[in-house]
Amino acid sequence: MIVPLDEGVRELVGDGDTVALEGFTHLIPVAAGHEIIRQGRRDLTLVRMTPDIVYDQLIGAGCAARLVFSWGGNPGVGSLHRFRDAIQHGWPRPLEIEEHSHAGMANRYVAGASGLPFAVLRGYAGTDLVGQTETIKTVECPFTGEHLAAVPALNPDVTIVHAQRADRAGNVQLWGITGIQKEAVLAAQRSLVTVEEVVDELKPVAGQVILPARVVSAVAEVPGGSRPSYAHGYYARDNSAYQDWDAVSRDRERFAEWLENEVGAQAPLPGKAG
Amino acid sequence: MTTATGYTSDEMMTVAAAHALTSEMACFVGIGLPSTAANLACRTHAPGLWMIYESGTLGTRPDTLPLSIGDGVLAETADTVVSVPEVFNYWLQPGRIDVGFLGAAQIDRYANINTTVIGDYADPKVRLPGAGGAPEIAASCREVVVIVRQNTRAFVERVDFVTSLGHGGGPGDRERLGLRGFGPTRVITDLGVLKPDPATRELTLVQLHPGVTVEDARAATGWDLAVSPELATTPEPTAEELSVLRSLTGRG
Numbered sequence: 001m002i003v004p005l006d007e008g009v010r011e012l013v014g015d016g017d018t019v020a021l022e023g024f025t026h027l028i029p030v031a032a033g034h035e036i037i038r039q040g041r042r043d044l045t046l047v048r049m050t051p052d053i054v055y056d057q058l059i060g061a062g063c064a065a066r067l068v069f070s071w072g073g074n075p076g077v078g079s080l081h082r083f084r085d086a087i088q089h090g091w092p093r094p095l096e097i098e099e100h101s102h103a104g105m106a107n108r109y110v111a112g113a114s115g116l117p118f119a120v121l122r123g124y125a126g127t128d129l130v131g132q133t134e135t136i137k138t139v140e141c142p143f144t145g146e147h148l149a150a151v152p153a154l155n156p157d158v159t160i161v162h163a164q165r166a167d168r169a170g171n172v173q174l175w176g177i178t179g180i181q182k183e184a185v186l187a188a189q190r191s192l193v194t195v196e197e198v199v200d201e202l203k204p205v206a207g208q209v210i211l212p213a214r215v216v217s218a219v220a221e222v223p224g225g226s227r228p229s230y231a232h233g234y235y236a237r238d239n240s241a242y243q244d245w246d247a248v249s250r251d252r253e254r255f256a257e258w259l260e261n262e263v264g265a266q267a268p269l270p271g272k273a274g
Numbered sequence: 275m276t277t278a279t280g281y282t283s284d285e286m287m288t289v290a291a292a293h294a295l296t297s298e299m300a301c302f303v304g305i306g307l308p309s310t311a312a313n314l315a316c317r318t319h320a321p322g323l324w325m326i327y328e329s330g331t332l333g334t335r336p337d338t339l340p341l342s343i344g345d346g347v348l349a350e351t352a353d354t355v356v357s358v359p360e361v362f363n364y365w366l367q368p369g370r371i372d373v374g375f376l377g378a379a380q381i382d383r384y385a386n387i388n389t390t391v392i393g394d395y396a397d398p399k400v401r402l403p404g405a406g407g408a409p410e411i412a413a414s415c416r417e418v419v420v421i422v423r424q425n426t427r428a429f430v431e432r433v434d435f436v437t438s439l440g441h442g443g444g445p446g447d448r449e450r451l452g453l454r455g456f457g458p459t460r461v462i463t464d465l466g467v468l469k470p471d472p473a474t475r476e477l478t479l480v481q482l483h484p485g486v487t488v489e490d491a492r493a494a495t496g497w498d499l500a501v502s503p504e505l506a507t508t509p510e511p512t513a514e515e516l517s518v519l520r521s522l523t524g525r526g
Contacts, residue, residue: 024329024358025344049358050406073403075342076305080403087401099390102328103362103410110359122367125451126439127409132395147452176349177329180358207355230346239341 001170001213005220008192009035012158012217013044020047020156020188021054024179025075025237028229029162030054031222032194037061037265047156049105049180053228053245056080060255062092062268068154069097070105077242081249091252092268099133104151109180111153112187123149159188162226163211164233165202166195170213173202176232178209185211194222196234205233281511283464284423285519286483288314289511291375291421291462297322299372302411305343307421308375310522313339317518326371328407330356339522362407366414369454374415376408378422380433383476383497385420385440385458387412388433395435405437412438417459424463430496441475465491467508476500483508 003011013019013036021029033054036044045066048055053074058064060082072083086095100108107119120139130136139150161181163174172193174181185191193211198221202210228241248258256267291311295301297320303312305327316323316335324333329344333353340348349355356364365371379402380388389408393399412418418440422428440458442448448457461468467481478500479491484507492499511519519525 025342026329026346026349069404071404071406072401075344076340079401084401088398099404101405101409102358102407103366106359106362110363121363121410122414122452122454123410125413125453126436126442126447127405128390128395128436129405129409176346177331177344177355178357179329179344182357183359232346232349237342237345242341 001219002166002168002198003218003220005031005035005194005222006039008218008220009039012190012192013041015041016043017157018045018047020154020159020184022048022159022161022179022181022184023226023229024050024177026177026179026229027162027174027181027231028052028054028226029160029194030227030229031225032160032162032192033058034263036063037259037263040266047154049102050075051080051083053080053242053249056082056245056249057259057263059083059086059095060092060249060268061259061265064095065093066096066098068100070100070102074242074245076239077246081246082255085252098135099129100136100151101129104136104149105154106180106183108151108154109183109187112155113183116153118150118152120148120150125149154187156184156188158190158192159184160192160194161185162194162231164196164231165199166193166219167199167202170216170219171202172211172216172219173205173208175205175208178207182209182211185215190217191215192218192220194220194225196223196225196231197221281516283483285516286508286511287421287423287462287464288519289515290467290483290508291419292318292515294419294460294462295320295323295373300324300326300370302326302328302366302371302374302407302415304376304408304411305340306377308377310339310519311421312375313522314515314519317522318515326361326365328358328361330358330361332356332361332365362410366410369414369416371415372417374411374418376411376418376420376438378420378428380428380430381420381422381440381461382430382433384442384444385461385470385477386433386436386442387420387438387440388435390435390437392434408438412440412457413453413455415455417456420458420461422461422463424465424491424494426494426496429494441470445473445475465494471500478502479505481506481508484510
């Protein structure tokens, strides 16, 4: 149940898997993302509402074949340059995208967690997303005749989240902005949770979400595992790291250096466009 | 650029945008310029403004300006923090929010908004972050206020991609699509304020900021800009507004 991070990733994440790393600005599982890069996973379908810098890194390192998302940016800073390079120039490999809105993605996870094939919402009407994304359809309400958007359930092979604490049995506790983590874990076939600390007893905290051990495949203790994102009650968001990422990610060579120095991973072959 | 009067065009824009908000409103706040303006309104004329960020923080009153929509300070100062499905399904979708406050990379004469791509979707010139919460904010809030710098790159005849629907192609489009909110009621720029014409829904210049001319606004617009016969001048920012704004943005 409690495993080292490298073992957790090795056992739970395979090449070609659909993998969701969730955490809405808060509690982003950055260390686990870096471990996926180090282990050289390939052809992943990466799922995330808000691909931010850890997805920029996974995409730049060549781990992803597809991205399912609703907002891909560096929050408060600007664009994701590795993501842009992949879409605009196919570097280091072409990236297929499946693009939604936040409301659509949130409901896709809810359907996945609920064991339903699809979700219904008031959404997308009049937008060009309807014409670009095959997984947006319309259904007629059988009771009122109203036309509503339908989006298919998301059921990742594995969901990875970061949380504040777990107990030794693998029950997980998180609080603060809890985002979409509960739904993303319940929707997945397998789940890996990295935590700030493993404790003997989970003391109740206001606004907490508990993920019972029976829906958690493995827990890895990784203090600081969401930096430069933050862990409410442990450490603050490192806003300057997000600002600094802009310059690192703009340049392929600088990114490659960062990858070797900070993650200890092989850079993708320069210039090898898809 | 600071004018002789001692404030920048961005500061004028932010103060004018803050004036779109009142104490009684619930406001769904986007990050960046909308967040700065909403926080300014909260600290000046609209202390009761109920701010919601899409991270699930309801009724938040951050003491510093957040960089992202999910900074810790938003959770610490919120009336309550709810999950992401809840903020969209229980709060936005049923029409509980008065005003959605959005930015734009491109906007057209019917206030349709693009934040997805410049150029072709399959082979974009510039890939932008995408939709986030905006399509449903634009659909379901009672009204939408857009804040965007006015220039011919942003103010285009036709947006390259409709990320969030404004008034579509004119009157009746929103109703036909079943959208329940009114859509954009004003667009606030660094040059002035535009509102949809009640009959045609076309954005019309109704207000200019001090020192800006109609020709300036026309030159910064990629279509033949309609101008209201009752064109007004925006009041200058007060010393208090500028001082609060600068303490927020760290330009004090």
